[in-house]
Amino acid sequence: MAQEDTAQIGLIGLGTMGSALALNIAEKGFPIAVWNRKTQVTRDFHDEAGELADKVIPTETHEELVAAIAKPRAIILMVPAGEPVDEQIAKLRPLLDADDVIIDAGNANFHDTNRRVREIDDVEFLGIGVSGGEAGARHGPAIMGGGKKELWDRVSHILEAIAAKFEGEPCAAWMGREGAGHFVKAVHNGIEYADMQMIAEAYGVMRDGMKMAPDAIGDTFARFNEGALKSYLIEISSTVTKAADTHTGQPMIDLILDKAGQKGTGRWTAIEAQHLAAPIPAIEAAVVARNLSSRVAARREGEDMFGAAPMEIPSEMISDEMLERALIAGKVLCYAQGFDMIAAASAQFGWTLPLPEIAKVWREGCIIRSAMLDDMAAALAEDEDRNLMLAPAFARHLREGHVALRELVAIGARFGHPMPALSSGLSYFDTMRTARGTANMIQAQRDYFGEHGFERTDGIEDAHGPWHGHGV
Numbered sequence: 001m002a003q004e005d006t007a008q009i010g011l012i013g014l015g016t017m018g019s020a021l022a023l024n025i026a027e028k029g030f031p032i033a034v035w036n037r038k039t040q041v042t043r044d045f046h047d048e049a050g051e052l053a054d055k056v057i058p059t060e061t062h063e064e065l066v067a068a069i070a071k072p073r074a075i076i077l078m079v080p081a082g083e084p085v086d087e088q089i090a091k092l093r094p095l096l097d098a099d100d101v102i103i104d105a106g107n108a109n110f111h112d113t114n115r116r117v118r119e120i121d122d123v124e125f126l127g128i129g130v131s132g133g134e135a136g137a138r139h140g141p142a143i144m145g146g147g148k149k150e151l152w153d154r155v156s157h158i159l160e161a162i163a164a165k166f167e168g169e170p171c172a173a174w175m176g177r178e179g180a181g182h183f184v185k186a187v188h189n190g191i192e193y194a195d196m197q198m199i200a201e202a203y204g205v206m207r208d209g210m211k212m213a214p215d216a217i218g219d220t221f222a223r224f225n226e227g228a229l230k231s232y233l234i235e236i237s238s239t240v241t242k243a244a245d246t247h248t249g250q251p252m253i254d255l256i257l258d259k260a261g262q263k264g265t266g267r268w269t270a271i272e273a274q275h276l277a278a279p280i281p282a283i284e285a286a287v288v289a290r291n292l293s294s295r296v297a298a299r300r301e302g303e304d305m306f307g308a309a310p311m312e313i314p315s316e317m318i319s320d321e322m323l324e325r326a327l328i329a330g331k332v333l334c335y336a337q338g339f340d341m342i343a344a345a346s347a348q349f350g351w352t353l354p355l356p357e358i359a360k361v362w363r364e365g366c367i368i369r370s371a372m373l374d375d376m377a378a379a380l381a382e383d384e385d386r387n388l389m390l391a392p393a394f395a396r397h398l399r400e401g402h403v404a405l406r407e408l409v410a411i412g413a414r415f416g417h418p419m420p421a422l423s424s425g426l427s428y429f430d431t432m433r434t435a436r437g438t439a440n441m442i443q444a445q446r447d448y449f450g451e452h453g454f455e456r457t458d459g460i461e462d463a464h465g466p467w468h469g470h471g472v
Ligand SMILES: NC(=O)C1=CN([C@@H]2O[C@H](COP(=O)(O)OP(=O)(O)OC[C@H]3O[C@@H](n4cnc5c(N)ncnc54)[C@H](OP(=O)(O)O)[C@@H]3O)[C@@H](O)[C@H]2O)C=CC1
Pocket: 012, 013, 014, 015, 016, 017, 018, 036, 037, 038, 041, 078, 079, 080, 081, 083, 084, 087, 088, 105, 106, 107, 108, 130, 131, 132, 133, 134, 263
């Protein structure tokens, strides 16, 4: 086939995600012009594109890139969030026409996307969340779009073509105005953090409490993946636990330092949840767990002083089945918290975020894809305002799973296995089924020291206690 000389779309940033996305776009039949900061990367990318090379137009300047794309142009940015995005926008703006659109497909902070939508008045701008890692970007990611609907409609034929499909339906949809797509992607990543942390906690129980070898742990995760837990994260947990290091032949997992990295999306979700007063304790606990994991030296000092926390758990007290049931309950609670936060943002920002559609988009392609998501989409379509834990299908999982979750968390406390996400999930569950909580004590204390007032159970509002000589 002859080399195309006009591209239907452009892409900046041929790193892990950008290169995979560009090949996916080319493979779906859309000629694409590409540019990368290091020019050699662009040349190598084109040289290595194989039979897709004819659909890839390598360019070495922004001017060349812009000239290679059919009008009205669409250019995807796939560079690190923050300054690199602003820099690329600044370079492109003088070269583009008013109806051209820059599409930031990285993991931007949605506040930055809101700002860019407001500030960029000479070209169009869309912010889209893309999930699925390298393999997803190459063969079908989940895509969460944000910005003007008419702009989304203009490029959606390309985005839907490259997206993952669930029973033929593209996992790509418009979420709402401004930074709505990046917001939904951030919450996706928050759920991802919590789910990963819960799996890591179960792994810790198997490794240190049940003294299981990595291969056996991998087999257990593989078994979990045949039931209600079926999901990408459980599947890859099995794969990574069973892999051997090519240099030493030892289990790879044993050679990885227990210090988790993070690029920001989980933290942004936790921070935003506080602004929204949206309760997402399992997600927050997962962010804290990553932060704590980085305190390697301090943890070693702690172990030297107090002794290692995790102890072997008597075999009659623990089982695979308990772990599986606890993880099922935990997983439901991760998603319930995430969707609750999305609903809170929808109300706060006036975005009308489409909750059932979000669950549908997450059914394939993304990192948190799971067999539960189709049922979640149905439950949210039935009643968007109901917390997912109250929907019959998920209430059933929780009825069956919370006993195991409770036993596991109790065992964790007794035998020194930290379970920040699982225990936060349990605590959330218990709080959410306690009609009479204990915040009356908080209110009494606030009123005592600050005359803050409280609402009485008999309906009297802005009441005060008798502590300083006056009541009601
Ligand atoms: N990796 C993943 O699983 C996922 C990542 N994302 C998001 O996608 C985006 C890209 O991530 P990823 O592909 O993993 O990152 P990589 O580090 O693999 O690639 C980064 C790319 O951005 C370019 N770049 C870096 N800094 C600048 C700059 N200042 N100006 C211009 N170009 C720059 C690099 O160019 P050069 O070759 O010249 O260094 C490279 O092409 C990020 O926002 C990330 O959060 C989203 C979903 C999943």
